[in-house]
Amino acid sequence: MKRLIIALQKSGRLQEGSLELLKECGLKVDYRDGQLKVITSDYPAELLFLRNSDIPQYVADGVVDLGIVGSNLLEEDETPVEIIQALNFSKCRLSFAVPKSSNIHSAQDLKEKRIATSYPNSVRKFLQKEGLQAEIHTISGSVEIAPSLNLADAIADIVSTGNTLFQNNLREVFSFLYSEAVLIKGMNFDPEKQGLLDQLVFRIQSVLSANENKYILLNAPKDQLESICTILPGMKSPTILPLAMEGWVSIHSVVKQKEIWQVVQRLKSAGAEGILVCPIEKMVS
Numbered sequence: 235m236k237r238l239i240i241a242l243q244k245s246g247r248l249q250e251g252s253l254e255l256l257k258e259c260g261l262k263v264d265y266r267d268g269q270l271k272v273i274t275s276d277y278p279a280e281l282l283f284l285r286n287s288d289i290p291q292y293v294a295d296g297v298v299d300l301g302i303v304g305s306n307l308l309e310e311d312e313t314p315v316e317i318i319q320a321l322n323f324s325k326c327r328l329s330f331a332v333p334k335s336s337n338i339h340s341a342q343d344l345k346e347k348r349i350a351t352s353y354p355n356s357v358r359k360f361l362q363k364e365g366l367q368a369e370i371h372t373i374s375g376s377v378e379i380a381p382s383l384n385l386a387d388a389i390a391d392i393v394s395t396g397n398t399l400f401q402n403n404l405r406e407v408f409s410f411l412y413s414e415a416v417l418i419k420g421m422n423f424d425p426e427k428q429g430l431l432d433q434l435v436f437r438i439q440s441v442l443s444a445n446e447n448k449y450i451l452l453n454a455p456k457d458q459l460e461s462i463c464t465i466l467p468g469m470k471s472p473t474i475l476p477l478a479m480e481g482w483v484s485i486h487s488v489v490k491q492k493e494i495w496q497v498v499q500r501l502k503s504a505g506a507e508g509i510l511v512c513p514i515e516k517m518v519s
């Protein structure tokens with residue numbers, strides 16, 4: 235029987251989110267730290283744990299069928315692979331940063347400066363687009379230390395919370411690339427595995443939509459039904475059930491996670507009571 239061979243990061247920023255997502259998609263993964271290969275039960279897949287930077291090439295060469303990487307890596311190494319699905323985790327940005335006292339405040343100020351980075355191609359492309367000349371120094375890690383060693387005037391590195399910049403007395407000047415984890419496949423993906431891939435992508439999309447939405451239940455007086463329904467669109471329209479108490483109904487609906495507090499406030503003002511907000515495990519539209 236055919237199995238999907240999926241490359242995940244061996245250790246680092248993407249591993250936890252990747253394993254969590256596959257588990258939510260129903261793949262039973264019995265993974266112990268340091269293991270390089272796991273065969274999943276309940277779904278025909280084989281997970282290989284590789285260095286992040288090697289994954290795009292393995293996918294492009296067809297050694298593995300799929301991979302999960304940060305989209306910034308694809309921008310950096312330009313390996314010919316196809317992004318199938320953005321995965322909404324490991325969100326970060328590539329930014330220029332400088333010592334707090336620096337007089338660099340804009341892209342133009344980077345002209346002729348020394349920039350330390352682990353992402354030289356992304357930086358080069360940005361500078362070219364802006365028509366700027368600068369010296370790029372490639373270092374493989376701990377880039378934030380370069381200005382204090384006088385190796386560079388500025389750095390270009392990944393920023394998420396901004397803590398690393400803060401701890402190294404650096405100031406973010408601006409971001410030039412946004413990234414999140416993505417599922418990729420090779421250009422010569424085996425057509426006999428297309429069915430398995432479609433199933434996996436369907437499950438991933440159901441998990442992602444579920445995480446973006448909440449299930450809401452509330453009680454409301456019947457005479458407020460119309461105004462409450464305009465606040466709650468639902469997947470088709472809200473579900474309305476009678477309550478034992480005369481003149482009252484229970485309303486169920488789905489609300490976008492990011493709008494939840496605003497919606498709850500409006501529902502309260504419209505006379506809703508006993509509002510419950512619950513997580514959704516899977517959402518199939």
Ligand SMILES: Nc1ncnc2c1ncn2[C@@H]1O[C@H](COP(=O)(O)OP(=O)(O)OP(=O)(O)O)[C@@H](O)[C@H]1O
Nearest residue numbers: 246247248285286287304307324325326392394413
């Ligand atoms: N602080 C962060 N917050 C969110 N996502 C991040 C962060 N740092 C890195 N990432 C994302 O995770 C990816 C992997 O980064 P990580 O530092 O774990 O591995 P690496 O050092 O680039 O690779 P390797 O596995 O080859 O050692 C990056 O390409 C980026 O997309």
Ligand SMILES: O=P(O)(O)OC[C@H]1O[C@H](OP(=O)(O)OP(=O)(O)O)[C@H](O)[C@@H]1O
Nearest residue numbers: 247375376392393394395396397398399
């Ligand atoms: O804005 P923050 O939340 O502080 O995250 C940014 C830091 O995270 C990444 O490093 P990582 O911790 O992955 O270490 P690495 O250099 O070993 O890859 C990145 O290179 C920054 O240093």
Ligand SMILES: [Mg+2]
Nearest residue numbers: 246247375392
């Ligand atoms: Mg890192």
